[in-house]
Amino acid sequence: MSTRAVIVDDSTAVRLGLPLMAPDIDFVAAYATAEELLLHRPEVDVVALDLKLRGGAAQGVLQGPAAIRQVADAGYRVCIYTDERRRFVLAACLRAGALGIAHKSDSGPATQAALIAVSKGLNTVTQSLVGLAELLERRGGLPTLTERQRAVLRARSRGERWADIAHRLHITEGVAREHMAAVNAKFARYLVDATAADLEHHLGIGPGDLLDEE
């Protein structure tokens, strides 16, 4: 059974384009606002949610971490689909309950893979957040990582390809991805659970950098 998804984006082009980029996913609906999604509540495996839903000069539109939180609370698995690359903003999305992040500049297959992973409850993060995860790990914020997970995180943070990592560590690509998936899950869990003091201690994030991205 194919993955069922819905897209929430204020850009008509994106609402039309994403289904073409991810042909293996069944997009059952497309909305311009999160409110419409929450109103219709379609049954889907994953929501591709744009971070900014201003739609021009509209005020009071549900968007950003607040939208993520409400959509996640409604029982959806959220994959942020955005142009945003600021790491702390993306980290705020994970903290708000998004399981994954995909960039609009990513290739079609990469976007589709991220959506499918999130539909299965897996965490996916983009390259821009892998460096943040490594920083967190180095500063003691991810103490439960295994040696293998650390090695894969270190390699991915440096942009190493899956095939090269697998070859170097004498594991399969699938196992390498599983290690990274475990890292992503622990990273996302940390972001959700971390106190303000934790964030400041581990990532140097002050109040307002991440907590108030509403």
Place this chain on the structure above:
Amino acid sequence: MLRSSTNPTVELAGPPDGSALPEAERILSLGVIIIRVGVLAQVVSGTARGLDLSDNPTLYLLLAGVVTLESVVLMAVLWRAKRPRLKPWGLVDLALGFAMMAALPLALPGALMSDSWIWWAASLAINTTGNFGLTQTSWWWVGTSSIAMSVLYVVIGTTYGDLGLHRSVTESLNYPIFGFGVLLVSRYLRSMATRADADRRAAVEAMRQSEMNRARLVVHDASTLLRLLGDPSTPAAILPALQNQARQESAQIRNFLSEPFGPRALLPESLGEIISSVTTGFPDLPMEFATDLGADVLVPRQHAPAVARALTTVLHNVRRHAQATQVVIHADQEDEQWEVTVRDDGVGFDEREHPHGFGLASQVIGELTRLGLQVAIASAPGHGTAVTITGPCAKERARP
């Protein structure tokens, strides 16, 4: 233009004025002349005394005249040529030594052979044997001639003179000793001088290469920029960044032309600032930054410009060749060492089939390894390219 206006030491690459070998030859020539003047003084003085005792004063005077004439000509030739390696004259001189050794018994009684002033042929023969050693490079010829002179001396000393066998043999050893001694010393001097000249040429060449490399380093990135600026297909979106880089390159070239050995442009010291200052010139590249771990590391001031240039060159290469969809810039610090990795997911290249171009070979590997930094380049077709630079942290404490 660059050459004449940037570095006066490049002129050292011209004709080797003041080279060591000609100087050594001049000194050896002077030595030959001075010693021959001494021998000639002995000949003239001894002849004046020996005329009364001579059996054949006319012949004795004639022989002295021949020696004087040949000596004067030899000294004049050496003075003009300023080098004693004149084989024909060495032979002529040696022949004169043999001739006088053989002819003097015809003019003097054998009893006078022990008087070296009157019997000046013995001293002259030592001198000519030595000169022969100076004009020849063959141990065999010098050995043969000096031993032949020894044999002649022993034969004359024992048959015609009154020296006796023991004294004749002992004194005859002077000939091979002088012959080989002079050959040895002159060879050593010439060898030292030749080596000094070779070292000097190598130093001049190294200086010239170093200056050429500096010029290449300065213009290398500028050439890429000019090509991109002149290419009508360059996307308009990156033109502002290219223009900004062009202004920086222009300033660096101007500094290079006006102040070749002066202080280079001041660059930021922290690794994060270096990375930031470099990468702002490449907004068209799909860069992902993971620099937190090394951003605050202080790079030694003498390394910072080379690191910035190397990173710039690497990113120029990515822009021109990689066709990358992602370029990860990673910085880290561990154990007083910092590390920067630039990894693209582009087309890569086979390092065996495509040796590194000038930019990577000189501006990245050459410059950085010269400063003691480490560079690792890994690439394979279809696997992208990774350049990792490692270096020591500055002694100062990292910024908080």
